[in-house]
Amino acid sequence: MKNWVYIFLVTILVSCNKGENPTEEYTPIPKTLNIPNLFQQKLIDPVIPSDNPLTEEGVELGKKLFFDTILSKNNTQSCATCHNPQKAFTNNLQFSIGVDGIPGTRNSMPLFNLAWNFSDRFAWDGKEFGIENQAFEPVTNPIEMHSEWVDVTNKLQNHSEYPDLFKKAFGTYQIDSLLVVKAIAQFERTLISGNSKFDKYLLDETSLTDQELNGFNIFMDENKGDCFHCHGSNNNPLWTDNLFHNNGLDENFSDLGLGAVTGDPNDNGKFRSPSIRNLAFTAPYMHDGRFETLDEVINHYSEGLKNSPTIDPLMKKVAEGGVQLTTQEKADLKAFLLSLSDFEFINNPDFNQQ
Structure with a gap:
C-alpha cells in the first residue's frame, strides 16, 4: 500500500512539470491602443489581425525582444540598433550596418502608425505583406542580423526568462519564430505618433x-x-x-x-x-x-x-x-x-x- 501511494505521488509531481500544470494556465490581458483624438476623428479603426490580437503580455514580450541583441548571430545587434526610438525608430545613417560590418543598400525606415498602413505592404519596396512577415526577414538577412531562426529560438528557449514570458503571452513554453514575430508585431502596432x-x-x-x-x-x-x-x-x-x-x-x-x-x-x-x-x-x-x-x-x-x-x-x-x-x-x-x-x-x- 505504501509503495502504491509513493508511486501515485511521484506521478502527480511528474504531471505538474512546466507546461502541464493546469494551475499555471494564464489568460493574457487584452491591450487597448492609445489612439489620438485626431486619429479617431479622421481614420477608420487600426488593422489588428484576428490571429494576433494585442495583449499586455504580448506587447511587453515584443518590446523586450525588440531591444534584445539575442536575435542576431553574434548577440551584438537588436531591432533597436537600426530603429532607435529616440530617432523615431530609425538610426540617422544612410545605410544601416549589419553584424558583420557590411552596409545595406536602403535607409532604415522609421516605425510609427504602422497599424494604419491599409495597403499592408511594408518596407521601401513593398516586398513584405503584414508587420509579422516584415519582422521575419532581418533576422536571417546576411547583411543585417545574419542569424538562423533555429539558433535564435534555441537561445530563447534556453533563456532564464523567455519561456515563461511566451507562456504568459501565447500559452506555450515552446518558442518558435512565428511567435517571436507576432510578439514584435504587437509591440510595433503600439508605436503611435499623433501629438505634434x-x-x-x-x-x-x-x-x-x-x-x-x-x-x-x-x-x-x-x-x-x-x-x-x-x-x-x-x-x-x-x-x-x-x-x-x-x-x-x-x-x-x-x-x-x-x-x-x-x-x-x-x-x-x-x-x-x-x-x-x-x-x-x-x-x-x-x-x-x-x-x-x-x-x-x-x-x-x-x-x-x-x-x-x-x-x-x-x-x-x-x-x-x-x-x-x-x-x-x-x-x-x-x-x-x-x-x-x-x-x-x-x-x-x-x-x-x-
Missing part, C-alpha cells in the same frame, strides 16, 4: 506661427508645393498615402524598388511614400538616404526632379525641374514640416528601453 505641434493646432490646443501656416498653405497648393497628393493633409493624420511612387530621383535605376518585387517594368523606380511626421529626427532622407538635410529634400522637389519612363504623373512640373519655390517659400515649407515633429513620441517610456 500641428496636431495640437488642429485640436485648437495651440497656434502656429505665420511662417508655419504659410508653409502649410504652400504644401497644400497645387501651384506651389503640391505635396499633399502623396503625403496627405490635415484630413489624413498619417501624412502619407502608404503607396508607391517614382518621385523623380533618377533617370536610370540601380535599385528598381517595387519593380523588383512585382516584376512589372511600370513599377521600376517606385518606392513607398514615407510619412512626413517626425522629419526633425529621421535624417537622412529617401530610400537610399541620399539627402542629408530637409533643405536638400525641398530643393529636390523645387528644382531637382529627373524624368524617366515611370515618373509619377503627380510630378507635374518635371519638365521645369520641379515646383520652383522661392527661398522664402522653401523656408516656410520647412517650418511647417518641422511642426509635425512629435517630441512626446520619441520620449515615450512605453517605447523606450527601461
Whole structure:
C-alpha cells in the first residue's frame, strides 16, 4: 500500500512539470491602443489581425525582444540598433550596418502608425505583406542580423526568462519564430505618433506661427508645393498615402524598388511614400538616404526632379525641374514640416528601453 501511494505521488509531481500544470494556465490581458483624438476623428479603426490580437503580455514580450541583441548571430545587434526610438525608430545613417560590418543598400525606415498602413505592404519596396512577415526577414538577412531562426529560438528557449514570458503571452513554453514575430508585431502596432505641434493646432490646443501656416498653405497648393497628393493633409493624420511612387530621383535605376518585387517594368523606380511626421529626427532622407538635410529634400522637389519612363504623373512640373519655390517659400515649407515633429513620441517610456 505504501509503495502504491509513493508511486501515485511521484506521478502527480511528474504531471505538474512546466507546461502541464493546469494551475499555471494564464489568460493574457487584452491591450487597448492609445489612439489620438485626431486619429479617431479622421481614420477608420487600426488593422489588428484576428490571429494576433494585442495583449499586455504580448506587447511587453515584443518590446523586450525588440531591444534584445539575442536575435542576431553574434548577440551584438537588436531591432533597436537600426530603429532607435529616440530617432523615431530609425538610426540617422544612410545605410544601416549589419553584424558583420557590411552596409545595406536602403535607409532604415522609421516605425510609427504602422497599424494604419491599409495597403499592408511594408518596407521601401513593398516586398513584405503584414508587420509579422516584415519582422521575419532581418533576422536571417546576411547583411543585417545574419542569424538562423533555429539558433535564435534555441537561445530563447534556453533563456532564464523567455519561456515563461511566451507562456504568459501565447500559452506555450515552446518558442518558435512565428511567435517571436507576432510578439514584435504587437509591440510595433503600439508605436503611435499623433501629438505634434500641428496636431495640437488642429485640436485648437495651440497656434502656429505665420511662417508655419504659410508653409502649410504652400504644401497644400497645387501651384506651389503640391505635396499633399502623396503625403496627405490635415484630413489624413498619417501624412502619407502608404503607396508607391517614382518621385523623380533618377533617370536610370540601380535599385528598381517595387519593380523588383512585382516584376512589372511600370513599377521600376517606385518606392513607398514615407510619412512626413517626425522629419526633425529621421535624417537622412529617401530610400537610399541620399539627402542629408530637409533643405536638400525641398530643393529636390523645387528644382531637382529627373524624368524617366515611370515618373509619377503627380510630378507635374518635371519638365521645369520641379515646383520652383522661392527661398522664402522653401523656408516656410520647412517650418511647417518641422511642426509635425512629435517630441512626446520619441520620449515615450512605453517605447523606450527601461
